[in-house]
Amino acid sequence: MSTDFQHTAEADYRQADVPSAPPEAHQPAEVKTARQTSLIDELPVNTDWRREEAEACRRVRSVDPSLEIDLTSADQVSDEMTFDNTMILMACGGTKRVLEAGKEATLIxxxxxxxxxxxxTHLGDWYYKVVGYGLTHAHVVVLSGKYGITSATAHSQTYEARLTKEKADMLIKAGILERQDRFGTMNTRYGADSTPLSVMSRSMFPRNDVKGAGWRGVIVCGGSEYRRVFMALLRQLVDYGAVEMDAPILTTAGGIGEQRNQLGTWLQALRNNSGPCPRPGWVD
Structure with missing residues (x-):
């Protein structure tokens, strides 16, 4: 398996209303970057949602990294939140397994x-092993000091990389529509990683146009720079329509013991609301 992990991500194209008269600092940019333009132009021409996707991208407001944003709106999991409609955002772990040279593991x-x-522990049967790799049907997104925004089921060797203020600012300025280049370390001549939008969206084809295509809840775990990035990108996901405007956003706070208790309580509530994990037959 290549050291450059790959993962499958989905993109959400549901349309959502944007709050009227946003602050001047968050007004939509009149000119999209070349990468944002190419992301729109690469979509199939003969589809109804091509135009709607372009409109959704234009609704995404840029975020000033110097602004403090806190979208926390709840402290309990709602009855309608399940593992199917809730996104879990996790800061990468400072402590990592030490793998043999050349060996990889899923980030989770x-x-x-x-x-x-x-x-x-609290994912229960929503976390399982396949040939030594940890997997989950819950939608867990990682903010990594090496990879940026990626899936918890992506593969990697043991690494050491910290999310500095400079890296956090880079992610916020780039936003959800820019393809990631691992903080300038990738040779983009041969391509780049996914956009944060593709990793953080719920459905590949949300243009079924039913309410609920966006996330109905979000759990945020991470302090300092991690939380700053998560909140900035969440604001853009709401603009785009990938997170429902009235979706509860829960954020862990306090000491590490308090945060572990909060996360465990919320995950248990999601398990109660979700029922057994619909694992594919080949897992066992």
Missing amino acids: DLYEGPMWQTLR
């Missing part, structure tokens, strides 16, 4: 910090 298995231990 690689990180050994206390919050990740709580995540794996």
Whole structure:
């Protein structure tokens, strides 16, 4: 398996209303970047949602990294939140498994910090192993100091990389529509990683146009720079329509013990609302 992990991500194209008269600092840019333009132009021409996708991208407001944004709106999981309609945002773990040279693990298995231990434990049967790799049907997104925004089921060797203020600012300025280049370390001549939008969206084809195509809830786990990035990108996901405007956003806070208790309680509530994990037959 290549050291450059790959993962399958989905993009959400549901349309949503944008709050009227946004602050001047968040007004839509009149000119999209070349990468944003190419993202729209690459969509199939003969589809009804091509125009709607372009309109959704134009609704995404840029975010000033110097602004403090807190979208936390709830402290309990709502009855309608399930693992199918809730996104879990996790800061990468500082403590990682030490793998043999050339060996890889999924990120959900690689990180050994206390919050990740709580995540794996309380996911219950929504977390399982396949040929030594940890997998989950819950939608867990990681903010990594090396990879940026990626899936918890992506593969990686053991690494050490911290999310600095400079890296956080880069992610916020780029936003959800820019393809990631691992903070300038990738040779983009041969391509780049996915956009944060493709990793953080719920459905590949939300143009079924039913309410609920966006996330109905979000859990945020991470402090300092991680939380700053998550909140900025969440604001853009709401603009785009990938997160429902009235979706509860829960954020862990306090000491590590308090945060572990909060996360465990919320995950247990999601399990109660979701029922057994619909694992594919080949897993067992």
